[in-house]
Amino acid sequence: MERIQTYGIRVVGDVHGDLNAFQHATATDRFIIQLGDLIDHGPNSAGVLELMLDLLEYKRGLFILGNHDRKLGRALEGRRLRKDPPLEETLSQLAQPEYASLIPNIYKAIASAPTWLRIERTFFVHGGFHTAMLSQPPLPGLGEITAPLSRALFGETTGRMQPDGYPERRLSWINRIPDGMTVYVGHDRRSTNGRPWKCLGRLGGTAIFMDLGAGKGGHLAWVDINDF
Template sequence: MIVTPDSLRAAGFKGVRIVGDVHGDVRGFAAAVAGAEAAGLYIVQLGDLTDHGSDGPAVLRMMFDLVEAERGLFLLGNHDHKLRRALAGEKIRIEAAGLGRTLDQMAAAPDAAALRERAMVHIGRAPAWLLIGRLFCVHAAFHDAMLLHPAPPDAGTRKAEGLVGRAIFGQVTGVRGADGFPIRLTGWVDRIPPGLTVLVGHDNRSRDGRPLILTGARGGRAIFLDTGAGKGGALAWRDFRLEEVFVDAPQGHAAAMTD
């Protein structure tokens, strides 16, 4: 399915629900999905489905079911990319409370082998960015070159470099803050063209438990939807009616393929 406002309307959806980083918060994600289905909304999840939270396998099953039913998709996040590398047997650094917890949960799942295969397939196909009308969805950071190039169909299977690296890791500094997490820049917000809303996750920049909204120098805006789900915070999402998505849509490449 190609995801555009027209294709969503033709499929009977009334709008889209953009969901931030889940990180294994199955209760929060179940609530987001149930609410979206009741309202007739298509789900776009911004990546980082697992690690840290109570039930990563349940979150994966729920998301993969949505993709297979063409009722939603998820973008490639850095944690998803790393999970696939680990499942493929690559030697990587594993944080005990993060990826280590997810791998233990998956190994103990009754459908461990099937879930591993589903994860390999779905993460391998996950788009690194997605343009839907005037909404631009990406896990970590926007670059205006993404408007000129569709996301690679196999980004999840590749080394994350170039625009894919920017999409899943953000604009990195190589420095870590007092909390141990990397310090990343947000100067890319000034590159967002007028009429475009960029929705990202990756960093919890909220000061009050609600998504942070920034307006850039060109008039575009960014909404940061990571509010700490799976790490002690709540899961955040934003809903958009299809009528809103059509308004002042910037020109760009066709929306990414989801299958």
């Protein structure tokens, strides 16, 4: 893309309804690649979605589908989902008159959002990397859950639940990132110092975790990439 070649990329982590932070993150000429989970938990998920639609319309950015975005898409399809208070709050915001007319465009954006993206030796995905992503195009995010799509949306889990009620996650997928490749990922809040967490895998690949808890008491992270 011309904008990427001219200005570079800004990678933005999980937003979770923090509109004020997202406005600051997107106040740039760089092309925005947001890593998913635009919505839920924070105060203004509807406003975040409206801003993302503007970025898409003017070809200033895109978002990778996250698991929270997928849940919203399925809810807008009329599917019955488990009780989820953060999603219910997002739906309540979208039902307000100033946002209700945007719902068809929001659904279209979610249905067409890439579930992973590769640009040269750099990967962008919400939950985690799977080696199948090296040889196949992104799968439809609202379609049937396969191993690569599960990894893209939910990361790698052990099958056990943590005391907080969330699935226990593991990071062995980092060791399968090829040498020289960098994977930017959200979903998993791993940082202990308020900065994106960088981890080198056994094959020489690198994972950079961008979720710093925006909308959940933390803050929004972004990283600028120039070498494209």
